[in-house]
Amino acid sequence: MALLTTSTVFPVSAEPPGASTQIRAEQWHLDYLKATQAQGLSSGNGVIVAVPDTGVDPHPDLSGNLLAGTDIITGGNGDGRRDLDSHGTSMAGLIAAHGQGKIGALGIAPGAKILPIFSSPPDGNGAPESLARGIEYAIANGADIISISSVGGSSSRLRQAIRAAVGADIVVIAGVGNLPRDQTVGYPASEAGVIAVGGVDRAGLHAAISVTGPEIDVVAPAVDIYSTSYDGRYSRGTGTSSATAIVAGAAALIRSKYPYLPAREVAHRLTATAVDKGPPGRDDEYGYGVIDLVAALTADVPPLGFESVSAPAGAGPSTTAAGRRPGDDGSGATARGLVTLGVIVVAGVAWAVVARRRRRSDDPPPRISR
Template sequence: MSLSIARPVLAGLSAALLTGAVLPPAAAHAALREAPACATPLAPVRPVDATPWPQQRYDPTRLTPLTTGAGVTVAVVDSGVDRVHPQLAGRVRAGTDLLDPGGDGGRDCAGHGTGVASIIAATPRSGIAFHGLAPGARILPVRVSEQQVVQGRESGRTVSADEFARAIRWAVDHDADVVNLSVVLYADDPQVRSAVRYALDRDVVLVAAAGNLHDSGNPRPFPAAYDGVLGVGAIGVDGARATFSQIGAYVDLVAPGSDVLVAAPRQGHQRVEGTSYAVPFVAATAALLRSYRPELTAAQVVQRIVATADPAPGAGQGGGYGAGVLNPYRAVTETGGGATAPRSVAALADDRADPVLLARQERRATAQDRALAVGAVIGTVAVAVVLLALVLPRGARRRWRPADPA
């Protein structure tokens, strides 16, 4: 089945919704005329203190001595980001609202953007195990949608494709280093394509959802299908591709996207699924890399993330896994970014060599090499100074003069 939808749709699902349904164009057009207010207030949820499975797999605290993403800005082009949540307070910059002009992106009627942002940059809190993979990064919210699931159906306002393209350009022009696009268009729009090129030409990493319409024929998702954009599919706790996650050449790698714990607007946490929530794990990894290795270009960051993915069943063979499963530790700590011995796709971080220790050893070796090089230069200069001190006085006594150029 082929769809042609020229409006961005959020690529997240509720735990009870696995259809990946999108808002029909006619309904979306009518929704654009609705009053700028949250049609359905989000129900309050409680904090969750248990450690979510993606965090068991990636354990962000093991990367903290190396990098937290500090100094890097990740734009979240989504439903807005609620900066009031205790784990996002102080991490969210003033952004923009293209759905309701005049806003700064801090209102989230769907909870989608807040959840995405929390996977990236939620800060640790006492009594709460969950926190983001790059808690030192800053979030730049760009509000383009308020879609949410109401009585089992996805509905809500969203911007046009042209406005979505403008959102990408706005993020780039406001110093985003990484742009998280947990949204999907099922039509190749020239304005969006141009905005993607605009971002890539300015050395920005773009990460996008592969979409949730596997059962509807895997229609080609954009921006994920554009060259230079990292397309991300979803896996579950067993390491297998989530049933809704689309299959195609646009899937560059996969990350956790089923039964994922995220922050909810205002306070508390909720469990969600969809390729939407796989994207921020990859965007956070890009932020970690851009902070730890600032000399790398966006293209090099993308290459390292793909090259260091863990093997997965059918990886590289059209099985919906792309190059494999995201591995932030290898992306940050491996110097070559090449292949290593295969690991089980469901292996947890505790089964792997300590990346902190490996990185420290590498940095110490580099420091020793630099010290030797500096010592050699200093020694050479010292010898030269001594020789000059001996030779120049003698030359003066013998009345040496420069040769006459004539």
């Protein structure tokens, strides 16, 4: 399996942008995605994100958020908490780094836990069976989300593992691949039920490195992305790996705020609230658009099957209401959404709100829901 980010590692003592006191300012994607505002609504608490990758080195910015995992291949410490490459640690940081207050790297979901799985060697040429075993481990050990920042060949065991994860109500997210090495959307991003992630640059435009194709669901920042690395260092990477980890963090925010929301509805919230780019509606560069963290946490999104603007009144509750904990009325630290919560939302009205974000309401349902 080929890894999807090329990166540079900076020592802790390096001058900015490598120094820990400056790394936060270099994380441009946080402001771009309004991460601080989103984290006021949800931080990812209670969510476990499995990262099958090159392992995850214990970094000060991940202290307390890194669980004991496993080594699928030889060369680690036995629990996934060692990384000689930097790739896995970078992905974990983008998802769940807490940044030691304001001086270190910050992830999208700093309250989430990372389940590290060493399944890809530093050269990135792991076998599909290794990834399959990693996914099987994630299923058996309570993962709510699996973030896969690699592409490669499939096998019957890997296909079975991916489908088992989807069937177990786990949100599975994968990068689509990087040009020029990859020419089409790779596996497992091409598998139905997996959220396929492409990339955008600092201007919010299609990243030149990102593969295009009809399988793409959403996009996220993928260029000059700063995160954690091994030995307490930091890294800068470009590729759809980074975008994938960022979307995994977004899914963690949603799963934390709406713990009773099925995985397919978590994916639906991401696509339905994405900011449309390119031609109106879904397209092969941006999918349904750039993820919108705040909208994904607050918008009243009608459940799958009730997207029609002509749906009858009372057709079904929005996923905002359906995914809450019992007794949660959306007040206090929980977002109230776009309408008064606790009320059954007419699906047609709610979809009209979402349709304005996507520019048109007659798009086909997201590929991930099939």
